[in-house]
Amino acid sequence: MAGLRVVWFVLRRLGRACRRFVSWTVQSWRTVLVCLVIGNVLVIADHEAAGVVVFWLVPAWSLVRAVWEAVSPLTYETALGGPLRRRAWRRRVRKGWDRVAERCGLASRRTTDEPPTISRLLKVRTSGNMLTLRVRAAVGQTVDDLDGAVEAIATAFGAESADSRRVGPGVVEMVLAMRELLHQPTTAPVPSELETEAVTLGRRSDGSPWRLELNGLHTLVVGRSGAGKGSILWGIAGNLAPAAHAGLVRLWGIDLKGGVEVAVGAGMFSSVAMDEQTALRLLHSLHQVIAERQTVMRGLSRQFTPSQGDPVHLLLIDELAVLTAYASRDVVNEASSLLKRILTQGRALGVMVVAFVQDPRKETVGMRELSTQTIALRLASSSETRMVLGDGYGDLAPAHWIDRTMPGAGYVVRDDGAVERVRADFWPDDVIRMVAQCYPAPPVPIEAVEAVEAVEAVEAVEDDALDELVSVVTPDVDEQASAPRRRTPRTPRTPKDSEVA
Numbered sequence: 001m002a003g004l005r006v007v008w009f010v011l012r013r014l015g016r017a018c019r020r021f022v023s024w025t026v027q028s029w030r031t032v033l034v035c036l037v038i039g040n041v042l043v044i045a046d047h048e049a050a051g052v053v054v055f056w057l058v059p060a061w062s063l064v065r066a067v068w069e070a071v072s073p074l075t076y077e078t079a080l081g082g083p084l085r086r087r088a089w090r091r092r093v094r095k096g097w098d099r100v101a102e103r104c105g106l107a108s109r110r111t112t113d114e115p116p117t118i119s120r121l122l123k124v125r126t127s128g129n130m131l132t133l134r135v136r137a138a139v140g141q142t143v144d145d146l147d148g149a150v151e152a153i154a155t156a157f158g159a160e161s162a163d164s165r166r167v168g169p170g171v172v173e174m175v176l177a178m179r180e181l182l183h184q185p186t187t188a189p190v191p192s193e194l195e196t197e198a199v200t201l202g203r204r205s206d207g208s209p210w211r212l213e214l215n216g217l218h219t220l221v222v223g224r225s226g227a228g229k230g231s232i233l234w235g236i237a238g239n240l241a242p243a244a245h246a247g248l249v250r251l252w253g254i255d256l257k258g259g260v261e262v263a264v265g266a267g268m269f270s271s272v273a274m275d276e277q278t279a280l281r282l283l284h285s286l287h288q289v290i291a292e293r294q295t296v297m298r299g300l301s302r303q304f305t306p307s308q309g310d311p312v313h314l315l316l317i318d319e320l321a322v323l324t325a326y327a328s329r330d331v332v333n334e335a336s337s338l339l340k341r342i343l344t345q346g347r348a349l350g351v352m353v354v355a356f357v358q359d360p361r362k363e364t365v366g367m368r369e370l371s372t373q374t375i376a377l378r379l380a381s382s383s384e385t386r387m388v389l390g391d392g393y394g395d396l397a398p399a400h401w402i403d404r405t406m407p408g409a410g411y412v413v414r415d416d417g418a419v420e421r422v423r424a425d426f427w428p429d430d431v432i433r434m435v436a437q438c439y440p441a442p443p444v445p446i447e448a449v450e451a452v453e454a455v456e457a458v459e460a461v462e463d464d465a466l467d468e469l470v471s472v473v474t475p476d477v478d479e480q481a482s483a484p485r486r487r488t489p490r491t492p493r494t495p496k497d498s499e500v501a
């Protein structure tokens, strides 16, 4: 079997090299003609050897390139393939700009007899797979006109996707991704770094690593069934696992789909809820953490810094709608209210939420407003994309165009509104199990807080906070409030029962 695989691999490489050889030779037909003429002249002039060399110059060069690419694609791409391709892109833009810009609506005329004024191409740059055009609006045009033409220009130059940003008065940079690097799936490496603020989940469309910022941000991940939400969930949990093992992060998980997703790597989580009642208790416990932190941090600091024994708390909810829409009415009401409190108060206190949703219905919109960044994986229609990301993102982040064959691919809309096209690394079950075994999280029981008691306690703390806030903004601040209070480190809780993972 292994031998057959090797033969198949070699045959495929050979086939590819032959195709490349023919296409590169044919593409250079003008040079081939020139070589034929010069070669003939040399042969006639009695320089037969030199003539033959010139005859075969182009096919020989194509052969060297094809063999080099087949044997060592990485060195070929770095040393020759990449630079040649980028040069060709730049030439194509410089040669075709006026025609393309005019056809894409960037030409303005005062009268029909006058020649059109076309937006000026100031600069063309390439790097990796990106082609950047710096364009100045012509008289009578606005930056919005340039923005509006970006998609058409990208299509005309054969780009996979495009983005634009204003870089000066009347000047826009159009960034075209010329090659899709996300087609090839990649498997996640086993993490080893202690990460608490951001995690590397995969690649961006230009091939650079995709880092998802988590510090102080709530994240909503939406994608149809099979869109690859699991890769994001395990990308976050797995990359935080070393820090969770070291006590710098505490992972909480809610999986009301029978625990099918979370159970594989439950060891990475300190607390896991797989039924509605445990989920409610978990949310109460997390809210309690917020209340305690508010008391400790009030007047001392506005931004939480994690330390051993006082970790960042991250709650991962697989299929949010089961909790906030499909559960019994009482559970839905209580969970929604707790979740809203956690989302509105948790960010500055080191309590973050990442929620996963399959069906982008109205509940999603509510959550979207409270989450600070959104990841849209494959969606079913442009109306779903707009529902998840908001109006105006249908064209910028067309998640409904993502192919079924690309699970894990999607668009990230960051808290500043910037859009990135990304693909997450795949997390096979074996890797998840291995990471859970290597970095088990210290289990922490979900406290059996009575719902009403907990809510009352939290409300009392919030009222105190409000009172204190009022006393701080009034001029006669009392000494106790203005003197910096020492922050007492939280003692880690001891494991109690088997409700935890």
Ligand SMILES: Nc1ncnc2c1ncn2[C@@H]1O[C@H](COP(=O)(O)OP(=O)(O)OP(=O)(O)O)[C@@H](O)[C@H]1O
Pocket: 185, 186, 223, 224, 225, 226, 227, 228, 229, 230, 231, 358, 407, 408, 409, 423, 424, 425, 426, 427
């Ligand atoms: N990043 C990825 N790269 C390549 N393949 C992936 C990736 N993520 C997922 N897949 C493939 O797609 C399949 C479905 O992925 P996954 O279960 O994560 O989807 P999902 O969005 O969680 O679906 P559901 O909501 O139905 O659970 C996986 O079994 C795997 O084969």
